[in-house]
Amino acid sequence: MKHIYISFVMLLCSTAVWAQVPLKIITSASMFEDMTENLMTDEFTVQSIVPIGGDPHKYKAKPSDARNVQQADLVLVNGLTFEGWITELIENSGTKAKIVRITEGIDVIGSLQYENSSDPHAWMSAANGLIYIENIKNALIELRPSSKEAIEANYETYKAKLVKLDQDIEAEIKKIPVDQRVLITSHDAFQYFGDRYNVRLEAIMGISTEAQAQTSDIIRVTKVIQENKVTAVFIESTINPKMLQQIAKDNKVKIGGELYADSLGDEESSGSTYIDMLWHNTTTIVDALLQKLPLQENSESENKESVPSLTDGLTTTSKIVLASILVLAMLSVLVFKLKKP
Numbered sequence: 275m276k277h278i279y280i281s282f283v284m285l286l287c288s289t290a291v292w293a294q295v296p297l298k299i300i301t302s303a304s305m306f307e308d309m310t311e312n313l314m315t316d317e318f319t320v321q322s323i324v325p326i327g328g329d330p331h332k333y334k335a336k337p338s339d340a341r342n343v344q345q346a347d348l349v350l351v352n353g354l355t356f357e358g359w360i361t362e363l364i365e366n367s368g369t370k371a372k373i374v375r376i377t378e379g380i381d382v383i384g385s386l387q388y389e390n391s392s393d394p395h396a397w398m399s400a401a402n403g404l405i406y407i408e409n410i411k412n413a414l415i416e417l418r419p420s421s422k423e424a425i426e427a428n429y430e431t432y433k434a435k436l437v438k439l440d441q442d443i444e445a446e447i448k449k450i451p452v453d454q455r456v457l458i459t460s461h462d463a464f465q466y467f468g469d470r471y472n473v474r475l476e477a478i479m480g481i482s483t484e485a486q487a488q489t490s491d492i493i494r495v496t497k498v499i500q501e502n503k504v505t506a507v508f509i510e511s512t513i514n515p516k517m518l519q520q521i522a523k524d525n526k527v528k529i530g531g532e533l534y535a536d537s538l539g540d541e542e543s544s545g546s547t548y549i550d551m552l553w554h555n556t557t558t559i560v561d562a563l564l565q566k567l568p569l570q571e572n573s574e575s576e577n578k579e580s581v582p583s584l585t586d587g588l589t590t591t592s593k594i595v596l597a598s599i600l601v602l603a604m605l606s607v608l609v610f611k612l613k614k615p
C-alpha cells in the first residue's frame with residue numbers, strides 16, 4: 275500500500291512539473307513571432323530564428339538555431355520559398371516538432387519575374403494577416419487543447435485589431451490620387467499590399483533579395499519614374515539602400531522613407547509590431563506620395579537654391595546690364611556731388 279501511495283505522489287509531482295514547462299514555438303521571421311505572441315498564453319514561449327533587421331531570404335542558420343528547432347514543440351514557417359534554408363535546418367536538427375505552414379489558405383500571387391514561382395510576402399496585406407493568425411491559433415490549440423478558451427479570446431481581440439487595421443490602411447491609401455499611387459521599392463515585397471489597397475508596384479529586385487539587380491532593372495524603374503512623374507522612392511529596413519539612393523539622385527526624386535517588409539523594426543522604431551509595421555509603411559507612403567515629407571538628402575541642394583531673391587528669373591546678360599546701370603548711377607551721383615561748390 276505504501277509503495278502505491280509513493281508512486282501516486284511521484285506521478286502527481288511529475289505531472290505538475292510537466293504542466294509548468296512552457297511549450298516552445300519557433301518562427302522563421304519576427305512578424306510571425308509577434309503574431310504568435312498576441313495569441314498565446316503564458317504556457318508557451320516563442321522565438322524567431324531570423325533576428326530583427328535580418329534578411330530571411332538569405333539567412334545563414336547557426337548551430338544555436340538547430341538546437342532551438344530541435345527543442346521546439348512547434349515550428350511556424352511562411353513557405354512559398356520565403357525561407358528556403360529552413361527545410362534543411364529542420365531536417366538536420368532531428369526535431370520532433372510539428373511544422374505548420376501559416377500561409378495555408380491564402381490566395382497566392384505568382385511571381386511577376388519567375389515563372390511557376392510564388393510571391394511569399396502574403397503578410398503585407400492585413401486581410402491576409404487574418405488568415406495567418408487563424409492558422410497560428412489553430413496550431414496553438416492543437417498543441418495545448420486545454421488552453422483553447424484563452425487562446426480563442428486572445429484571437430478575437432487581435433482579429434478585431436487586424437480588421438480595423440485593414441480598413442484604416444484602405445482609407446489612408448485612398449487619400450493618394452490613383453495616378454500618383456506608384457510605389458517604388460528595393461525588392462518586390464509589396465505585391466499583396468498593392469493588390470489589396472490598389473497601389474501600383476515597381477521594384478529593382480524580384481521577390482527574393484538573392485539575385486543581383488541588372489542594368490535592365492534600373493532602366494525599367496527609371497522609365498516608370500519618368501513616365502509617371504514619381505516624386506519619391508522607398509528604401510527597406512533589411513536591404514542596402516545604395517542602389518535606390520543612386521536611382522533617386524539620378525532622377526532627382528526624394529527618398530520617401532524606410533519601409534518594413536521582411537522584418538519588424540527594432541523596439542525604438544515605429545514598426546516594432548506587425549500592426550505597427552503595416553501602419554508605418556502606409557503613413558510613410560501616403561506622406562511621401564502626397565509630398566508632405568520635409569525635403570532631404572539629394573533634394574537638399576535644390577532646397578537651398580529655391581530661396582527667392584530679387585534677381586530670380588533674370589538671365590546673366592540682364593544681370594550684367596543691371597549692375598552696369600547701378601554703377602553708372604552711383605558714379606553720376608558722385609560726380610554731381612564733387613562739382614557742387
Ligand SMILES: [Zn+2]
Pocket residue numbers: 331395461462463481482483535536
Ligand atoms: Zn522579401
